[in-house]
Amino acid sequence: MKTFIDVCCKECWHSTEKPCDQFIRCCTEGPLCHHNPDCEKKFKQLNRELTYQEHDLPVIFIGKGTCGLASGAQKTEDAIRAELDKLNIKAIIETTGCVGYCAKEPIVDIKLPGKDRVSYCEVTPKIVSKLIQKTIVEKDIYKENFLGKYGPAENGYKNINDIDFFKRQMKIVLENCGVIDPTSIDTYIAHGGFKALDKVLTHRKQEEVVNDILASGLRGRGGGGFPTGKKWDFALKQKSEQKYIICNADEGDPGAFMDRSVLESDPYKVVEGMLIGGYAIGASVGYIYCRAEYPLAITRLENTIKNCKQYGLLGKNILGTGFNFELKIKKGAGAFVCGEETALIASIEGKRGMPKPRPPYPAVSGLWGKPTVINNVETFANVPQVFNKGVEFYASIGTKTSKGTKVFALSGKIRNTGLVEVPMGTTLREVVFDIGGGIPNNKKFKAVQIGGPSGGCLPEKVMDTVVDYESLKTVGAMMGSGGLVVMDEDTCMVDVAKFFLTFIQNESCGKCVPCREGTKRMLEIIEKIPMSYKNTANKVDQLQRFKGIIHLQRLADVIKDTSLCGLGQSAPNPILSGLKYFKDEYEEHLYDRKCTAGVCKELLTFTVNNDLCEGCGLCARKCPVEAIMGEKKQAHYIIQDRCIRCGMCVDSCKFEAIDVE
Amino acid sequence: MHKKIFENYPPKDKSVLIAVLQDVQHIYGYLPENALQEVADFVGLPLSRVYGVATFYNQFRLTPLGENVIRVCRGTACHVSNSANILFNIETALNVKAGQTTRDKKFTLETVACIGACSIAPVITVNDDYFGKVAVKEIPNILKKYSTPKKQII
Numbered sequence: 102m103k104t105f106i107d108v109c110c111k112e113c114w115h116s117t118e119k120p121c122d123q124f125i126r127c128c129t130e131g132p133l134c135h136h137n138p139d140c141e142k143k144f145k146q147l148n149r150e151l152t153y154q155e156h157d158l159p160v161i162f163i164g165k166g167t168c169g170l171a172s173g174a175q176k177t178e179d180a181i182r183a184e185l186d187k188l189n190i191k192a193i194i195e196t197t198g199c200v201g202y203c204a205k206e207p208i209v210d211i212k213l214p215g216k217d218r219v220s221y222c223e224v225t226p227k228i229v230s231k232l233i234q235k236t237i238v239e240k241d242i243y244k245e246n247f248l249g250k251y252g253p254a255e256n257g258y259k260n261i262n263d264i265d266f267f268k269r270q271m272k273i274v275l276e277n278c279g280v281i282d283p284t285s286i287d288t289y290i291a292h293g294g295f296k297a298l299d300k301v302l303t304h305r306k307q308e309e310v311v312n313d314i315l316a317s318g319l320r321g322r323g324g325g326g327f328p329t330g331k332k333w334d335f336a337l338k339q340k341s342e343q344k345y346i347i348c349n350a351d352e353g354d355p356g357a358f359m360d361r362s363v364l365e366s367d368p369y370k371v372v373e374g375m376l377i378g379g380y381a382i383g384a385s386v387g388y389i390y391c392r393a394e395y396p397l398a399i400t401r402l403e404n405t406i407k408n409c410k411q412y413g414l415l416g417k418n419i420l421g422t423g424f425n426f427e428l429k430i431k432k433g434a435g436a437f438v439c440g441e442e443t444a445l446i447a448s449i450e451g452k453r454g455m456p457k458p459r460p461p462y463p464a465v466s467g468l469w470g471k472p473t474v475i476n477n478v479e480t481f482a483n484v485p486q487v488f489n490k491g492v493e494f495y496a497s498i499g500t501k502t503s504k505g506t507k508v509f510a511l512s513g514k515i516r517n518t519g520l521v522e523v524p525m526g527t528t529l530r531e532v533v534f535d536i537g538g539g540i541p542n543n544k545k546f547k548a549v550q551i552g553g554p555s556g557g558c559l560p561e562k563v564m565d566t567v568v569d570y571e572s573l574k575t576v577g578a579m580m581g582s583g584g585l586v587v588m589d590e591d592t593c594m595v596d597v598a599k600f601f602l603t604f605i606q607n608e609s610c611g612k613c614v615p616c617r618e619g620t621k622r623m624l625e626i627i628e629k630i631p632m633s634y635k636n637t638a639n640k641v642d643q644l645q646r647f648k649g650i651i652h653l654q655r656l657a658d659v660i661k662d663t664s665l666c667g668l669g670q671s672a673p674n675p676i677l678s679g680l681k682y683f684k685d686e687y688e689e690h691l692y693d694r695k696c697t698a699g700v701c702k703e704l705l706t707f708t709v710n711n712d713l714c715e716g717c718g719l720c721a722r723k724c725p726v727e728a729i730m731g732e733k734k735q736a737h738y739i740i741q742d743r744c745i746r747c748g749m750c751v752d753s754c755k756f757e758a759i760d761v762e
Numbered sequence: 763m764h765k766k767i768f769e770n771y772p773p774k775d776k777s778v779l780i781a782v783l784q785d786v787q788h789i790y791g792y793l794p795e796n797a798l799q800e801v802a803d804f805v806g807l808p809l810s811r812v813y814g815v816a817t818f819y820n821q822f823r824l825t826p827l828g829e830n831v832i833r834v835c836r837g838t839a840c841h842v843s844n845s846a847n848i849l850f851n852i853e854t855a856l857n858v859k860a861g862q863t864t865r866d867k868k869f870t871l872e873t874v875a876c877i878g879a880c881s882i883a884p885v886i887t888v889n890d891d892y893f894g895k896v897a898v899k900e901i902p903n904i905l906k907k908y909s910t911p912k913k914q915i916i
Contacts, residue, residue: 171879171892203881355837355876393784393821395878396890434780434819437875451779451805453818512839512880519881550838584880586838600841604875610818725854747850752898 102143104287106412109140120413122421125299128290151291153212159192159237162210162218164279166199166365167397168358168519172206173225180226181209184233192237198366200279202266203519205248208279211236217252220261266517269536271498273490273506274482275522278366283401286408289369295414297488301377302422310381311337317487317495318504323349323440323477324552324581325667326503326570329484332474335464336382339472344384347468347475348375349445350391350398353437354553355604357584359508360478362520364391364398367482368405372428374481376414377488379426382474386427390445393432402430437554437608441666442467442475444610455610456666477582479508499525503569511537513586514544523568530564533587544589548683552581554601554608555671557678558594577678579671593700594683595690599627601675609668616669619660623676626653630690631701650691654680699761702746706762711736713758720750720759764789764797774806779815783822791827820875828863828870830908835885837876844898845884849873851901852886868909 102109105128106116112135115121123133131144149155161181165174178194185192200208205222212218213236223246224232235243242250242258249261261267272278281288289295301310315330336344348371352360364371375387391399406428409415417425431449438444439454446468448454467473483505487495496504503525509532512518516538523532533539533549540546548558557578559566566572570580588597602624611617626649634643657673664670680687689695696704709720709729714736721729721737728744731737739750751759767785771778782805786797793816802812816822834840834849849860852871856864863870879885882894888908896904 167877167879167892168881168894171882171885171894206882352878353875355841356839356880357876358878358880361878392878394874394876432781432784433821434784435821435875436819448780449777451777451815453815510880512883513842518839518883553838584838586842586880588842592842597838597842600838604836608875747854748847749851749854749898752847752851 102147105147105290109143110135110137112137113140115413117411117413117416120418120421122303124413124420125290125295129293129296147287148291151285151288153218156193156212156214159190159214160195160212160218161192162195162197162212164199164206164208164210165196166279166362167395168199168203168362169206169208170397172203174207176226177207177209177224177229180229181233184230188233188238190233190237195282196284197280198278198283199362199520201270201275201362201520201522202248202517204517205519208248210251213237213240216240217250219250219258220248221246222248265538266519266521266536269527269531270522271506271524272522273486273498274363274370274479274508275367275520276486277370278362278520281367283366283368284404286369286405286412289367293489294369294485295373297485298373298376298414299420300488301380302420302424307337307381307383310377313492314381314484314487317492318499318502319480319483319487319495320503320570321477322479322483322507322583324555324579326580329476329480332464332476333378333381335462336384336472336474339465341472343386343471344382345468345471345473346375346379346382346384346387347445347449347473348387348389348478348481349440349442349475350389350395350478351433351440351445352392352395352478352582353440353608354555354582354584356510356512356550356586357553357582358510358512359520359583361395361398362510363478363482363508364395365401368398368401369409370482370485371478372402372405372409372415374476374484375428376419376426377484378474378476378481380424382472384474385425386429388429388431388449388468390431390433390439390449393434399430399432406430436610437604438610438666438668441668444666445475446473453610455612456668458665479583500567500569500572502571507568507580507583509568509583509585511585511587513550514540514589514592515587516541525569526567528565528567529559532568532585533564537585537587540587540589544591546587547590547592548588548594550586550588550597550675551584552579552674553584554604555579555667555674556581556584557674558588558597558682559678560682563682577674577681579674591698591700593631593696593698594679594686595627595630595696596698596700598676598679599624599631602627602672605668605672609672613663613665613669615660615663616665616672619656619664620669620672623653623656623660623673626650626656627676630687631696631704633694633703646691650687702748705746706741707739707744707746707748707750708760708762709737709739710758710760713756715756715758717755719753719755723749723753725749764800768804771804773804776805776807779805779807779812780819783812783816787822792823792825795824825863826867828867830868830888831870831872833872833874833877833887834860835877835879835883835887836873837880837883839880839883840876840885843883847898848884848886848896848901851898852905855901855905869905 132140209224210220311333319329320326436454439448443457444454463473508522563576606620629646716734802809860873
């Protein structure tokens with residue numbers, strides 16, 4: 102018996118074609134249908150192997166999510182394999198997903214037989230030979246790159262959940278991420294996977310499942326925060342011969358990557374959630390709409406579906422209960438607006454991804470006019486945990502209106518970039534400063550951008566806001582999908598507003614006028630703010646700028662009120678929150694014609710500091726417009742009229758001799 | 763060449779349009795005009811509708827790609843970590859704007875809304891290779907790595 106689908110002896114009869122309703126329980130507690138000490142031993146043995154409790158060879162876990170691979174995990178793996186070959190050591194190399202601490206990738210865990218699993222961070226090919234020598238040959242802990250260990254702390258080596266980054270986190274969705282092999286269905290089952298599905302299919306009626314989800318207080322994690330149970334309830338009550346359930350994995354928010362990580366690191370949990378959802382509303386077909394920009398996530402999902410089919414967990418008569426469910430992957434083709442429910446449906450139908458007015462809501466008339474439930478990846482990943490941990494437990498986490506945990510993707514100017522999962526009700530300050538470790542390079546914190554292009558930038562003074570759907574709205578942001586981009590004093594808020602508007606303007610589908618034309622006008626107004634008028638004699642332009650600013654607020658409100666879908670309705674948020682919290686900065690740009698952060702190029706002047714310039718001429722060679730002149734070994738100078746303020750000279754100068762004002 | 767793709771899909775099924783286009787683009791690197799016409803016939807839609815879909819989504823392109831595709835991530839995290847300058851530098855180094863291909867067909871430069879690797883911002887990808895925490899200084903080296911002629915594999 103190598104996998105759970107293998108039969109233990111002649112008595113066992115589970116197969117893809119002939120499913121047994123006790124299959125899942127049998128895998129971890131089995132065999133249930135007959136008594137045979139030999140079989141029991143086989144099951145126990147397999148479970149202990151799959152949960153890495155029993156193995157003869159050292160196991161090396163390598164985190165190979167996109168973040169790990171981009172940090173060089175593949176090179177590290179190659180180096181490890183070469184080193185093991187050289188030393189003639191046999192070891193099992195397992196692929197895992199992302200544990201969340203992306204700043205410290207590549208992360209490699211090593212577990213020796215009979216010892217605790219130990220996590221090492223920033224394992225580059227350079228240190229591989231030292232690491233292998235110390236850990237596998239000398240059977241010790243390699244102190245230099247030690248991150249944390251699983252199991253009790255000893256000799257000052259902390260448990261991984263006690264280190265600063267993980268200490269305040271509560272892992273419900275990310276429980277398995279980075280810990281188990283995301284490609285193996287056996288590992289997932291041995292770690293308690295599909296237990297919730299089993300419980301639901303065999304013990305719960307459809308209404309009961311919906312009621313449980315309602316009672317748990319789970320709300321959509323995609324951003325809007327609509328109660329998941331209510332959505333399911335609407336769909337359940339619809340009478341239709343065909344219903345659909347869709348997983349929204351079109352994570353277009355720049356700065357959000359938790360869905361990618363969950364799909365790469367624990368795809369089975371999402372599929373299990375979808376199966377439960379499908380059963381609850383009576384859907385027999387499911388779609389996962391995943392961005393084509395996430396090739397690894399798609400590969401892992403394809404593998405997941407293949408394995409589930411083989412194990413009889415997808416297809417006809419699942420676990421012998423008569424429940425049929427088919428799952429398909431639809432690859433998105435790169436349109437941000439397709440994250441909106443109705444646009445996503447249009448895209449699955451093969452059309453241009455344009456939203457439709459609601460009602461009718463998708464739960465009434467969705468894909469091909471049939472009742473459809475669309476939930477986000479993280480929502481589905483929460484569903485099995487509601488049943489595993491119990492409805493009461495789930496409902497006890499979080500605040501009054503927002504239950505459970507939320508995964509945030511920390512990025513930008515912050516020390517510990519990565520994924521963090523915190524209970525609702527944690528303050529932003531805790532997330533950014535305690536877990537995130539604050540701002541690197543002794544810079545000052547300026548703002549945290551939450552909720553992607555639909556959210557807002559929050560300053561220091563509202564950092565004590567707790568994380569839940571309502572509180573974030575009151576301060577002018579929104580939960581969004583959970584991207585937290587931290588900005589320091591080198592970030593210009595006007596530039597950020599311009600960035601988001603450019604994004605929204607590009608991604609606006611063009612169907613409704615307020616969004617298509619309004620965001621364009623807003624962008625024009627914002628673009629005029631950091632523009633220099635030194636070289637134009639035309640005063641009308643300057644007048645236009647002030648006129649635009651006067652109307653900005655009103656324009657934003659109109660777009661908000663009259664746009665068709667969420668994209669347009671939330672498009673002005675970055676501007677509104679900017680005007681609310683960073684008015685000074687806007688005014689500084691307008692009246693003083695200055696950009697303190699040094700980002701808005703047109704307002705900057707570049708000069709050469711004669712005391713520092715060595716006259717190497719590097720900047721003159723790099724300058725794309727030949728604006729830098731000077732004799733060799735003499736201080737150079739910049740011809741201001743020619744300078745296009747690209748900043749190439751600043752980046753290329755080795756002596757920091759270029760002053761920016 | 764692309765006719766083989768049609769074997770995997772039921773004919774006259776409008777919902778497979780995007781998937782078929784993705785497969786066609788996978789073969790050619792872009793969507794040639796005659797292929798669009800054939801796709802339209804296959805799924806039973808007028809060419810104008812197929813063109814509408816092909817121009818709506820960012821992934822599809824109607825012009826051929828260069829040998830290497832450079833994608834510069836312009837997500838928020840990358841933006842605050844200076845990705846605008848990185849894009850500008852690549853643009854000057856290759857003498858093309860984003861969305862264009864160099865004259866020698868060596869490089870195509872594109873921007874992408876977010877690659878989803880924000881933790882190692884700023885990120886660029888060349889073909890399928892990721893480069894995280896890219897500094898402006900590293901760009902010439904990265905470009906050099908891909909501009910050396912590849913051995914012909916036939």
